[in-house]
Amino acid sequence: MKKNIQKEFLEESANSYHKTIIKDWEKLYYKKRENLFSVLKPYHLPGNALELGSADGILTQWLCKEFTSLTVVDGSELFLKQLKQKVKAKNIKLVCSLFEEWETKEKFDNIFMTHILEHLDDPVLVLKRAVKWLSKKGRIFIAVPNANSIHRLIGVKMGMLSKKDSLNEQDVILGHKRVYTPKLLKSHIRKAGLKIIKSGGCMIKPLSNRQIEAQWSNELIDAFFAISEDLPDLCSEIYIIAEKT
Numbered sequence: 001m002k003k004n005i006q007k008e009f010l011e012e013s014a015n016s017y018h019k020t021i022i023k024d025w026e027k028l029y030y031k032k033r034e035n036l037f038s039v040l041k042p043y044h045l046p047g048n049a050l051e052l053g054s055a056d057g058i059l060t061q062w063l064c065k066e067f068t069s070l071t072v073v074d075g076s077e078l079f080l081k082q083l084k085q086k087v088k089a090k091n092i093k094l095v096c097s098l099f100e101e102w103e104t105k106e107k108f109d110n111i112f113m114t115h116i117l118e119h120l121d122d123p124v125l126v127l128k129r130a131v132k133w134l135s136k137k138g139r140i141f142i143a144v145p146n147a148n149s150i151h152r153l154i155g156v157k158m159g160m161l162s163k164k165d166s167l168n169e170q171d172v173i174l175g176h177k178r179v180y181t182p183k184l185l186k187s188h189i190r191k192a193g194l195k196i197i198k199s200g201g202c203m204i205k206p207l208s209n210r211q212i213e214a215q216w217s218n219e220l221i222d223a224f225f226a227i228s229e230d231l232p233d234l235c236s237e238i239y240i241i242a243e244k245t
Contacts, residue, residue, distance in 0.1 A: 201235025
């Protein structure tokens with residue numbers, strides 16, 4: 001029963017993704033995905049790749065050009081249907097499955113889990129499964145929303161959040177189970193038997209996505225991306241690149 005409920009929620013979320021979740025900040029959403037890709041790209045390894053969770057496939061369309069082959073696993077049939085229409089690459093394989101249930105004997109040189117761990121009931125379990133799918137010298141690329149983001153800290157001061165890692169309305173709609181601090185993310189990664197080779201943040205965000213989309217120039221947005229290198233722990237999302245210990 002739990003599996004069916006989870007699948008139903010994934011399909012509902014996929015159906016409402018563009019209509020409600022990223023409505024009115026589509027340009028900023030694209031720029032944030034593009035920025036994350038550019039930050040991670042220098043650490044990609046030659047070979048194949050696995051993407052766990054494609055969402056609307058923006059990252060996927062870039063990843064399939066980077067590697068010899070790309071396997072995409074997502075629990076939503078709708079997202080995969082949309083992805084099939086968007087990405088026409090011949091080196092991509094689509095699999096509809098929950099991460100907790102998917103099995104493969106293939107090993108991957110690069111595994112991407114961007115904005116996935118915050119959705120999972122047991123993120124360490126899925127991370128441990130990903131370690132088994134990783135090649136001997138492969139890398140896992142992880143990104144999650146950051147509880148230490150300036151906009152969340154401001155939300156606490158304004159009484160909009162009881163604490164920085166509280167689930168807000170958007171978190172609930174998205175099916176988030178937690179909001180990560182850098183400390184918690186590093187803890188989960190180490191518990192899974194991984195060593196961290198690089199960590200950082202993407203975009204200092206003092207306001208909501210929709211406020212930034214409506215009020216900021218492209219030049220100002222780019223400046224807040226650039227300053228992320230100096231203040232990674234305060235960014236709206238944090239990332240980690242890890243390898244087997």
